Amino acid sequence: MQATSTAERPAAPPETSSRSWRKAFTDIVEGAQQRQLWAHLGWQDIKQRYRRSVIGPLWITISMGMTVTALGILYAKLFGQDLHTHLPYVAVGFIVWGFISGCLTDGTEVFIQNEGLMKHLPAPLTVHILRLTWRQILLFGHNLIIYFIVLAIMRMPIGWSFFLAIPAVLLLFANGAWVATLFGIISTRFRDIPPVVGSLMQLIFFMTPIVWNAQILEQRGGDLSLAKLNPLYHYIEIVRDPLLGSEIVWTNWAVVAGITVLGWMIALLVLRNYRARVTYWI
Amino acid sequence: MVSIDVWNAAVDFPIFDAKSRSLKKTVLGKTGGKIGTDNKVPIIEALHDINLSLRHGQRVALVGHNGAGKSTLLRLLSGIYEPTRGHARIEGKVAPVFDLGVGMDPEISGLENIIIRGLFLGMSRKQMEKRIDDIADFSELGRYLEMPLRTYSTGMRVRLALGVVTSIDPEILLLDEGIGAVDSEFLDKAKGRLTELVKRSGLLVFASHSDEFLAELCDSAIWMEKGGIKEQGSLREVLTHYKGKDPFENLSPKALERMRQNESDPTATIGSNET
Numbered sequence: 001m002q003a004t005s006t007a008e009r010p011a012a013p014p015e016t017s018s019r020s021w022r023k024a025f026t027d028i029v030e031g032a033q034q035r036q037l038w039a040h041l042g043w044q045d046i047k048q049r050y051r052r053s054v055i056g057p058l059w060i061t062i063s064m065g066m067t068v069t070a071l072g073i074l075y076a077k078l079f080g081q082d083l084h085t086h087l088p089y090v091a092v093g094f095i096v097w098g099f100i101s102g103c104l105t106d107g108t109e110v111f112i113q114n115e116g117l118m119k120h121l122p123a124p125l126t127v128h129i130l131r132l133t134w135r136q137i138l139l140f141g142h143n144l145i146i147y148f149i150v151l152a153i154m155r156m157p158i159g160w161s162f163f164l165a166i167p168a169v170l171l172l173f174a175n176g177a178w179v180a181t182l183f184g185i186i187s188t189r190f191r192d193i194p195p196v197v198g199s200l201m202q203l204i205f206f207m208t209p210i211v212w213n214a215q216i217l218e219q220r221g222g223d224l225s226l227a228k229l230n231p232l233y234h235y236i237e238i239v240r241d242p243l244l245g246s247e248i249v250w251t252n253w254a255v256v257a258g259i260t261v262l263g264w265m266i267a268l269l270v271l272r273n274y275r276a277r278v279t280y281w282i
Numbered sequence: 283m284v285s286i287d288v289w290n291a292a293v294d295f296p297i298f299d300a301k302s303r304s305l306k307k308t309v310l311g312k313t314g315g316k317i318g319t320d321n322k323v324p325i326i327e328a329l330h331d332i333n334l335s336l337r338h339g340q341r342v343a344l345v346g347h348n349g350a351g352k353s354t355l356l357r358l359l360s361g362i363y364e365p366t367r368g369h370a371r372i373e374g375k376v377a378p379v380f381d382l383g384v385g386m387d388p389e390i391s392g393l394e395n396i397i398i399r400g401l402f403l404g405m406s407r408k409q410m411e412k413r414i415d416d417i418a419d420f421s422e423l424g425r426y427l428e429m430p431l432r433t434y435s436t437g438m439r440v441r442l443a444l445g446v447v448t449s450i451d452p453e454i455l456l457l458d459e460g461i462g463a464v465d466s467e468f469l470d471k472a473k474g475r476l477t478e479l480v481k482r483s484g485l486l487v488f489a490s491h492s493d494e495f496l497a498e499l500c501d502s503a504i505w506m507e508k509g510g511i512k513e514q515g516s517l518r519e520v521l522t523h524y525k526g527k528d529p530f531e532n533l534s535p536k537a538l539e540r541m542r543q544n545e546s547d548p549t550a551t552i553g554s555n556e557t
Binding site: 017018034036037040041044048051078116118119120121122123276279280281 | 295296298357360361362363365366369376378380381384385387388390394397398401402404406407516
């Protein structure tokens with residue numbers, strides 16, 4: 001047999017190894033470009049869950065509505081709070097929590113669950129990340145309806161600060177993506193992470209001011225600084241404050257911005273180093 | 283330019299047993315010092331010393347015994363596995379067809395499955411919508427396409443999957459065998475479509491045990507053994523060495539004629555990287 005001429009073929013192998021920033025960013029860019037694919041799959045995931053049900057994805061909204069109403073009333077009574085302020089408080093807290101815990105728990109399984117797909121069809125890791133993030137965003141959108149219903153019923157006073165909720169929610173989404181990337185890659189390698197995260201989420205839920213109001217803790221002689229050590233507290237606050245017309249606390253924004261930058265840096269580093277390993281690990 | 287270049291590539295699989303895959307060992311292992319020798323993760327060397335240079339127009343057969351590394355090589359060429367050692371450069375849109383069932387969701391309709399599978403193979407939604415009639419025609423599923431996939435028989439699923447896969451325009455087509463489970467009449471039809479697909483594609487690598495199929499679709503061959511390339515060259519030559527006899531002795535003169543034409547085609551040879 002004859003060898004092809006060297007002119008036709010690059011004589012030397014490319015210098016870059018699979019662990020390069022360029023390849024990590026190519027993964028992200030190419031993944032994002034396949035918008036049709038991940039958007040379709042993300043929406044499909046939701047439709048899938050409610051297939052053959054009569055009202056379909058509206059169940060997401062209804063179940064959130066029921067939880068929020070029941071727990072809102074219960075905890076308002078327990079803590080002696082005014083239902084008019086506590087119900088919206090619980091509603092927004094739950095909606096944001098739903099997104100955060102969804103990204104965390106689904107994030108740990110994002111590659112493990114897609115084993116079949118990943119071993120048979122080459123796609124950037126980012127496609128799976130965006131599919132998950134998009135699914136969580138859609139769920140968040142469904143749940144947000146509850147907020148507007150509560151808003152209408154309770155006639156809450158909201159000011160111009162309401163519009164700060166938009167960047168707050170966008171920040172939240174940006175965090176969902178890095179969380180899924182980081183936890184997804186680590187969990188694929190270390191299979192103990194998903195159950196650990198799963199069991200911790202329950203605990204963190206009760207430790208985070210969602211059904212209970214942070215101010216009560218202070219009034220009852222508790223120390224709020226402990227609650228503030230919980231990063232999720234700040235995430236919930238930046239969305240909750242503008243949506244409830246409360247005073248904006250800029251420290252919360254600073255903390256969230258800091259974690260976002262740091263989180264993305266770590267996630268990108270992990271993506272750069274272990275992107276090519278993920279298919280070997282699943 | 284459609285091309286695949288691989289330099290001294292190896293694919294090593296770490297095998298984590300339940301213990302070494304947990305954090306416990308990684309965390310405790312460092313603080314507790316060396317206990318025993320089980321710190322190392324056992325590794326399976328699935329591929330080693332792979333050197334390849336494939337160009338536009340080549341039709342490569344991949345032969346070898348079970349476990350020789352054919353499927354792993356296909357995954358390396360598709361970019362699913364990046365080499366653990368060595369390098370690989372793949373230029374062109376890759377359409378891997380390894381498992382007809384993967385990416386098919388039993389709960390959604392055949393139509394939706396067509397779109398999703400197409401999107402995964404690098405097509406756009408619009409392109410796929412244009413092809414739906416063609417796929418419906420070929421798969422003979424008709425109104426069944428509106429039904430959820432779980433109502434299909436195995437044969438119907440294969441038809442659908444094959445219909446989608448053969449409707450795309452791939453630059454690099456990677457085929458793994460597993461095209462069975464359908465009646466022979468349909469298989470003849472599938473063959474025609476597969477041949478068409480191969481003609482449309484820029485580059486083909488086809489792993490199969492069927493001499494007949496290989497003779498029809500390929501002109502050159504790679505013989506894999508124990509994770510390495512044992513021989514690469516013209517199809518007939520490699521197959522003769524692999525089988526120990528000329529597999530095309532009994533082939534019709536027409537097929538032989540077609541193969542001779544392919545062999546005389548200067549673009550139809552595999553380049554080697556040995557320096």
